[in-house]
Amino acid sequence: MKSMTQEEKVINMMKRPIPKKKVGIIKLKMIREGTAVYGTQRFHEAKEAADIVRPLFEYSDREILMVMSLDSVMTPVALEVVAVGGVSACAVDTRDLFKHAILSNASKIICFHNHPSGEPKPSREDSHITGRIKEAGVLLGIELLDHIVIGSEGRYVSFREEGIEPFGIGGAA
Numbered sequence: 001m002k003s004m005t006q007e008e009k010v011i012n013m014m015k016r017p018i019p020k021k022k023v024g025i026i027k028l029k030m031i032r033e034g035t036a037v038y039g040t041q042r043f044h045e046a047k048e049a050a051d052i053v054r055p056l057f058e059y060s061d062r063e064i065l066m067v068m069s070l071d072s073v074m075t076p077v078a079l080e081v082v083a084v085g086g087v088s089a090c091a092v093d094t095r096d097l098f099k100h101a102i103l104s105n106a107s108k109i110i111c112f113h114n115h116p117s118g119e120p121k122p123s124r125e126d127s128h129i130t131g132r133i134k135e136a137g138v139l140l141g142i143e144l145l146d147h148i149v150i151g152s153e154g155r156y157v158s159f160r161e162e163g164i165e166p167f168g169i170g171g172a173a
Contacts, residue, residue, distance in 0.1 A: 042073065042074045042075055043074070044074075046146055046148055046156065046158035046160065046161050047156070049068070049110055049112075049146070049148060050112070050148050050150060050156040050158075052068075052076075053066060053068070053079070053112050053148075053150065054150055054154075054156075057112075057114040057150045060114055060116060061087070061116055062084060062085055062086055062087055062090075062116060063084070063085040063086065063087070063088070063089060063090035063113055063114060063115065063116060064081060064083070064084050064085070064090065064113060064114055065081070065082045065083040065084075065085075065090050065092055065097075065111065065112070065113040066079060066080065066081050066082060066111070066112045066113070067079070067080055067082050067097055067100060067101065067109050067110070067111055067112075068109065068110045068112070069100060069101045069104040069106030069108075069109055070106055070107070070108040070109065070110065070145070071105075071106065071107060071108075072107045072108070074108070077104050077105075077106060078100060078101075078104040078106070080100040082096055082097045082100070083096070083097075087116050087117075088116075088117075089125070090113060092129050092133075094132055094133060094136045097109075097111070097133060097136075098136060098137070098140055098142060101140075101142050102140070102142070106142060107141075107142060107143065108142065108143045108144075108145050109137065109142055109143070109144055109145065110144075110145050110146050110147070110148065111130070111133060111144065111146070111147040111148070112147075112148050112149075112150060113126075113147075113149060113150070114149070114150040114151070115149060115150070115151055118151050118152030118153070118155075119151055120149040120150060120151030120155050120156050120157040121149075121157060122147075122149050122157055122159065122164055126147070126149065127159075127164060127165045127166070130144070130147045130159055130164075130165075130166055130167075131165060131166040133147070134166045134167075135166075145160065146158050146159055146160040146161075146167075147159040147160075
């Protein structure tokens with residue numbers, strides 16, 4: 001059998017086309033799983049935001065990352081657990097983190113995660129992932145307002161308030 005030239009291969013393919021492949025047609029639908037009362041006014045400080053989510057982290061023995069989606073006037077519209085990790089780390093898929101915000105038609109997000117040790121001081125990895133989240137938000141047009149680390153006994157650290165990278169100068173420990 002003789003070897004076909006590239007032109008002959010193309011002509012041969014045109015004579016016997018590959019059967020058409022099927023493409024899935026999808027429809028996305030958000031389903032509200034429940035509601036929670038968070039107060040009567042919009043919050044304006046990191047402490048108010050931390051106090052809203054603190055009960056959700058109170059008894060956790062592992063790291064949990066949550067994202068709160070907000071509309072353009074800072075009203076929370078949805079809250080989602082995005083990732084659950086181990087005692088000292090939580091793997092975050094940025095794509096999954098923003099999926100909920102996009103479906104909620106949010107214009108801003110606030111990220112929260114806990115440190116089961118009770119010490120809310122952010123790690124270098126916390127700063128690194130926050131930077132990635134902030135960059136992705138810029139591309140998507142969804143502003144990352146803050147990343148708040150929840151500790152024990154009412155303690156928290158706000159990246160924005162403390163000026164921790166990517167919200168200011170100087171990194172975390």
